Amino acid sequence: MRSILITGGGGFIGSNFILYFLQKYPHYRLINVDSLTYAGDLENLQGVEHYENYIFIKGDICDKDFIENIFTHYAIDFVIHFAAQSHVDNSIKNPSAFIETNINGTFNLLHTAYLSWFETPNKPKKDKEHCIFHHISTDEVFGSLGESGYFSESTPYAPNSPYSASKASSDMLVRSYHHTYGLKTFITNCSNNYGPKQHDEKLIPTIIRNALAGKGIPIYGDGHNIRDWLFVEDHCRAIDAVFHSCYFGESFNIGGNCERTNLEIATQICSILDSTAPKANGESYQNQITFVQDRAGHDRRYAIDSSKIQKMLGWKPEENFESGLEKTLKWYFQKYKV
Numbered sequence: 001m002r003s004i005l006i007t008g009g010g011g012f013i014g015s016n017f018i019l020y021f022l023q024k025y026p027h028y029r030l031i032n033v034d035s036l037t038y039a040g041d042l043e044n045l046q047g048v049e050h051y052e053n054y055i056f057i058k059g060d061i062c063d064k065d066f067i068e069n070i071f072t073h074y075a076i077d078f079v080i081h082f083a084a085q086s087h088v089d090n091s092i093k094n095p096s097a098f099i100e101t102n103i104n105g106t107f108n109l110l111h112t113a114y115l116s117w118f119e120t121p122n123k124p125k126k127d128k129e130h131c132i133f134h135h136i137s138t139d140e141v142f143g144s145l146g147e148s149g150y151f152s153e154s155t156p157y158a159p160n161s162p163y164s165a166s167k168a169s170s171d172m173l174v175r176s177y178h179h180t181y182g183l184k185t186f187i188t189n190c191s192n193n194y195g196p197k198q199h200d201e202k203l204i205p206t207i208i209r210n211a212l213a214g215k216g217i218p219i220y221g222d223g224h225n226i227r228d229w230l231f232v233e234d235h236c237r238a239i240d241a242v243f244h245s246c247y248f249g250e251s252f253n254i255g256g257n258c259e260r261t262n263l264e265i266a267t268q269i270c271s272i273l274d275s276t277a278p279k280a281n282g283e284s285y286q287n288q289i290t291f292v293q294d295r296a297g298h299d300r301r302y303a304i305d306s307s308k309i310q311k312m313l314g315w316k317p318e319e320n321f322e323s324g325l326e327k328t329l330k331w332y333f334q335k336y337k338v
């Protein structure tokens with residue numbers, strides 16, 4: 001049985017991915033390593049107890065001895081690396097945690113993988129030729145777009161926040177381990193995800209939670225910052241398609257072709273809540289929308305050209321924004337006990 005080290009599997013995307021992957025591929029053993037920061041929660045992994053091929057180990061990807069032990073003890077064949085500090089606002093307040101986990105942590109994983117899988121550069125150990133390192137990254141590495149255009153795989157990197165700069169740096173390290181040492185790598189750069197299990201601090205959970213609590217729904221600046229939204233399970237399917245491909249050393253952009261302003265997102269959620277959980281006083285939730293001081297260095301627009309993964313691997317999103325949002329709201333209704 002091949003062993004996959006999943007990092008950050010207690011977080012939003014990692015936990016959705018683990019449940020998706022366990023169901024689909026019983027022949028892999030998944031070793032989930034997560035330090036359970038404020039963003040990680042084992043509650044996100046309810047259901048994994050049914051799987052004998054799943055193991056959770058609490059630990060930090062920056063801890064060299066710990067990661068070496070994991071590689072040796074579990075004979076790791078593949079890495080799918082989700083663990084990161086992921087919230088832009090936090091990276092503005094406390095950038096050092098982002099440098100530590102996103103850059104040094106990724107380096108530690110890459111170098112341990114290299115030492116564990118290779119004799120010397122470009123000479124894999126016997127029976128380790130199949131090993132793969134898949135790095136999960138973001139479209140934010142490309143910076144900000146004007147009113148037109150899309151990020152493609154050849155768009156130059158121009159990260160603007162400490163978060164995106166740390167992710168861009170980690171992408172560069174992954175690239176270098178392919179080119180210098182011959183590691184079989186993939187990088188996937190995905191747009192904004194939404195769906196069940198996303199941490200409360202992120203935009204869509206904040207809108208839902210504050211709306212239902214009768215609080216102000218905070219929207220940065222003029223609310224016209226645009227993101228390209230993708231339902232988390234579609235991201236999981238895209239990772240699956242890339243991971244099982246043979247395009248080593250390549251990167252793939254993943255997006256939902258679903259551009260929305262933050263204000264449109266808030267308005268749409270409020271209007272769904274108006275019909276599914278109407279307020280006793282008959283007022284619309286939209287009256288709670290409150291514009292707050294803009295985030296420092298706030299990127300204006302992200303939009304992804306995902307034609308490469310569509311053409312080369314036949315992936316495309318299965319959810320549209322309406323169906324994805326319905327599933328998301330259903331999950332948060334349960335969480336917030338509506």
Ligand SMILES: NC(=O)c1ccc[n+]([C@@H]2O[C@H](COP(=O)([O-])OP(=O)(O)OC[C@H]3O[C@@H](n4cnc5c(N)ncnc54)[C@H](O)[C@@H]3O)[C@@H](O)[C@H]2O)c1
Nearest residue numbers: 008010011012013035036037039040060061083084086193
């Ligand atoms: N959420 C998005 O919209 C989005 C979009 C594109 C790419 N990504 C990328 O996908 C990955 C996962 O994002 P997410 O939204 O699930 O993040 P998340 O913040 O929900 O989860 C991150 C997980 O990593 C763990 N972690 C953090 N530091 C760690 C460390 N030093 N050692 C071990 N574990 C650690 C946390 O405990 C948490 O469980 C990240 O690499 C992120 O950059 C996210």
